[in-house]
Amino acid sequence: MRILHRGKDRCPLATATRLHGGPAATTHRRAGVKMDHMPDTCIDNLFEMNRSWSEGMTREDPTFFQRLSTQQTPKYLWIGCADSRVPANEIVGLDPGHVFVHRNVANVVVHTDLNCLSVIQFAVSVLKVKHVIVCGHYGCGGVKAALEGSELGLIENWLRHIEDVRDRHQPLIESIADHDARCDRLCELNVIDQVMNVCRTTLVRDAWRNGQELTLHGLIYGLKDGLLQDLGMTVTGSEQAGEAYESALAALATRPPQS
Numbered sequence: 001m002r003i004l005h006r007g008k009d010r011c012p013l014a015t016a017t018r019l020h021g022g023p024a025a026t027t028h029r030r031a032g033v034k035m036d037h038m039p040d041t042c043i044d045n046l047f048e049m050n051r052s053w054s055e056g057m058t059r060e061d062p063t064f065f066q067r068l069s070t071q072q073t074p075k076y077l078w079i080g081c082a083d084s085r086v087p088a089n090e091i092v093g094l095d096p097g098h099v100f101v102h103r104n105v106a107n108v109v110v111h112t113d114l115n116c117l118s119v120i121q122f123a124v125s126v127l128k129v130k131h132v133i134v135c136g137h138y139g140c141g142g143v144k145a146a147l148e149g150s151e152l153g154l155i156e157n158w159l160r161h162i163e164d165v166r167d168r169h170q171p172l173i174e175s176i177a178d179h180d181a182r183c184d185r186l187c188e189l190n191v192i193d194q195v196m197n198v199c200r201t202t203l204v205r206d207a208w209r210n211g212q213e214l215t216l217h218g219l220i221y222g223l224k225d226g227l228l229q230d231l232g233m234t235v236t237g238s239e240q241a242g243e244a245y246e247s248a249l250a251a252l253a254t255r256p257p258q259s
């Protein structure tokens with residue numbers, strides 16, 4: 001496809017979109033973007049890329065947007081980190097409409113966070129998702145800051161929840177000498193603990209009590225290889241949660257640290 005040049009502000013991401021074309025190949029068409037050369041301001045190009053993406057999707061499936069506009073039937077709720085390098089749909093290769101997403105700094109599930117709880121309620125009670133995935137990632141800046149007790153202002157209050165995870169699992173973390181590996185171990189522990197927090201919500205407990213089929217999962221994503229790993233924190237009912245938690249922690253203790 002011929003590339004249109006719009007002058008000096010042309011965004012390299014727009015170029016990459018055009019070069020690789022196909023609407024379903026979101027991950028691939030961004031693979032060639034040289035982020036080093038991303039301009040600071042790129043809003044015009046975002047509109048341009050959006051038009052290109054919309055046209056591509058319509059070309060491949062003329063009824064795609066019409067269908068999506070009238071119904072939403074995702075099977076997965078994804079609770080992930082807000083980190084720009086971990087976009088839920090893209091890393092599992094799914095188009096819009098398949099994953100209901102909630103993201104915050106370091107994929108934390110807090111029992112008083114009405115935002116997260118509302119998302120869980122809508123996903124479980126209304127959309128009737130089959131799977132709830134808590135997905136962390138190695139090299140998480142929020143987890144690193146919590147591990148180090150960094151002074152960052154307001155966000156320290158949020159990261160305090162991860163410091164709780166750190167303190168709860170102190171022996172397991174301190175058994176690792178390398179700092180980056182310690183951080184990655186805390187990323188894993190944070191996922192496992194946050195899945196447990198999802199288990200403990202009244203929303204999920206009620207769903208299980210009512211016989212709703214719902215499986216919780218704890219996954220972690222590698223920034224260096226783009227791969228997801230299952231941390232073994234898979235829960236299908238309240239009575240199984242404690243055993244799954246202990247089992248996932250035991251498996252982690254025997255697993256070589258990353259980094």
Ligand SMILES: [Zn+2]
Nearest residue numbers: 081083140141
């Ligand atoms: Zn993160």
